[in-house]
Amino acid sequence: MENKKVVFIHCKTYQKDEIEQATQQLFTELGGLEQYVKPGQKVLLKVNLLMKAPPEAAVTTHPALVEAVIEQIQALGAKVIIADSSGGPFTKSWLKGIYQESGMTEVAARTGAELNWNFEQQEFSYPEGKILKQITLAQVIKEADLIISIAKLKTHGFTIYTGAVKNLFGTIPGLLKADYHLRLADVRDFSDMLVDVAQFVKPELSIMDAVVAMEGPGPSAGIPRQVGFLAASANPHALDLACCYLIGLTPERVFTLQKAQERGLIPGSAEELDIRGITKEEFKPIPFQVPATSRSRHIPIPLPPRLDDFFYKMLRPRPVFIHEKCVGCGICARNCPPKCIEMMESKPYADLTRCIRCFCCQELCPEQAVEIKRNKLSKLIFR
Ligand code: SF4
Numbered sequence: 001m002e003n004k005k006v007v008f009i010h011c012k013t014y015q016k017d018e019i020e021q022a023t024q025q026l027f028t029e030l031g032g033l034e035q036y037v038k039p040g041q042k043v044l045l046k047v048n049l050l051m052k053a054p055p056e057a058a059v060t061t062h063p064a065l066v067e068a069v070i071e072q073i074q075a076l077g078a079k080v081i082i083a084d085s086s087g088g089p090f091t092k093s094w095l096k097g098i099y100q101e102s103g104m105t106e107v108a109a110r111t112g113a114e115l116n117w118n119f120e121q122q123e124f125s126y127p128e129g130k131i132l133k134q135i136t137l138a139q140v141i142k143e144a145d146l147i148i149s150i151a152k153l154k155t156h157g158f159t160i161y162t163g164a165v166k167n168l169f170g171t172i173p174g175l176l177k178a179d180y181h182l183r184l185a186d187v188r189d190f191s192d193m194l195v196d197v198a199q200f201v202k203p204e205l206s207i208m209d210a211v212v213a214m215e216g217p218g219p220s221a222g223i224p225r226q227v228g229f230l231a232a233s234a235n236p237h238a239l240d241l242a243c244c245y246l247i248g249l250t251p252e253r254v255f256t257l258q259k260a261q262e263r264g265l266i267p268g269s270a271e272e273l274d275i276r277g278i279t280k281e282e283f284k285p286i287p288f289q290v291p292a293t294s295r296s297r298h299i300p301i302p303l304p305p306r307l308d309d310f311f312y313k314m315l316r317p318r319p320v321f322i323h324e325k326c327v328g329c330g331i332c333a334r335n336c337p338p339k340c341i342e343m344m345e346s347k348p349y350a351d352l353t354r355c356i357r358c359f360c361c362q363e364l365c366p367e368q369a370v371e372i373k374r375n376k377l378s379k380l381i382f383r
């Protein structure tokens with residue numbers, strides 16, 4: 001079994017003093033950042049920069065936390081590069097706006113940390129991978145001496161939850177991510193692939209921005225929700241298990257956790273983790289809205305594959321385009337993995353017979369003009 005230690009520190013706001021102090025406590029409780037970071041190293045901070053959104057929208061890792069982590073790393077004599085391959089293309093013009101809007105440009109200017117402008121990609125052989133035997137990553141990822149991931153705790157229409165493990169999907173460059181959705185349309189296979197990616201990228205440390213998380217129809221159209229914690233672990237799967245527990249999600253509903261359990265990367269339940277920094281009484285689930293639309297909501301009993309598939313097709317939710325809100329940018333159509341969205345008179349229409357229910361359209365729509373809807377039967381069964 002890998003590392004089971006997960007540290008939580010209370011942190012209610014992103015105000016400079018509070019976030020700096022909480023970050024320092026987080027590293028102290030982990031045994032000291034110097035355990036991981038050595039002078040002269042190049043440390044890559046893999047933040048979540050899903051799309052162009054301001055920090056208060058809770059879509060991206062908060063810049064105040066990123067800045068606090070950078071200062072601690074720099075104090076140990078190491079250099080920092082901030083990187084992510086967001087949704088959409090992995091290009092300079094696309095990332096520039098996202099860096100700007102998310103506050104990363106300012107953080108880099110204030111701290112002297114670098115922003116990644118290398119858009120090359122590199123293919124690696126990965127014989128140990130369960131789903132992926134080859135993996136293509138943004139080149140910058142493997143050039144760093146050390147990777148620290150800073151994820152944002154959010155809900156997700158497809159995988160139900162996105163945190164430490166899903167954050168690492170952003171090491172795969174740009175539109176290549178759509179290929180993975182296409183090849184692995186079943187959320188269980190997709191989640192197994194995410195576990196592969198996490199095991200290959202292997203960040204030395206994973207931090208969770210759960211000061212203000214996102215609930216409801218995440219990861220971009222949900223509601224910011226103060227959870228009031230920073231958390232961290234050397235094991236991203238353990239960090240996710242702990243954070244899911246906190247928002248009332250068990251491995252039965254989160255396939256990245258199930259797949260990590262099958263590989264012996266985490267224990268069977270969050271109660272078996274080594275939780276530090278908060279008391280047992282404080283480590284308890286809070287009321288938190290999770291999407292009712294995930295595939296993990298289909299018939300909750302084991303069924304033969306054909307029957308399971310039949311019910312899934314009958315009950316699965318679908319994307320609905322709200323044309324009144326749509327500005328006709330075409331981002332959904334360009335990023336739809338099976339290319340089943342057609343723009344007609346600047347409005348999107350999906351061919352649902354070809355739609356794989358990845359919900360990339362909902363995830364990347366800047367206007368929150370895509371909703372995920374369930375049919376009457378699904379509502380009747382799952383309430
Ligand atoms: S639905 Fe959203 S992403 Fe698609 S064209 Fe309209 S505004 Fe753009």
Ligand code: SF4
Nearest residue numbers: 336355356358359361
């Ligand atoms: S229409 Fe939306 S949910 Fe369907 S395949 Fe395209 S991006 Fe995915």
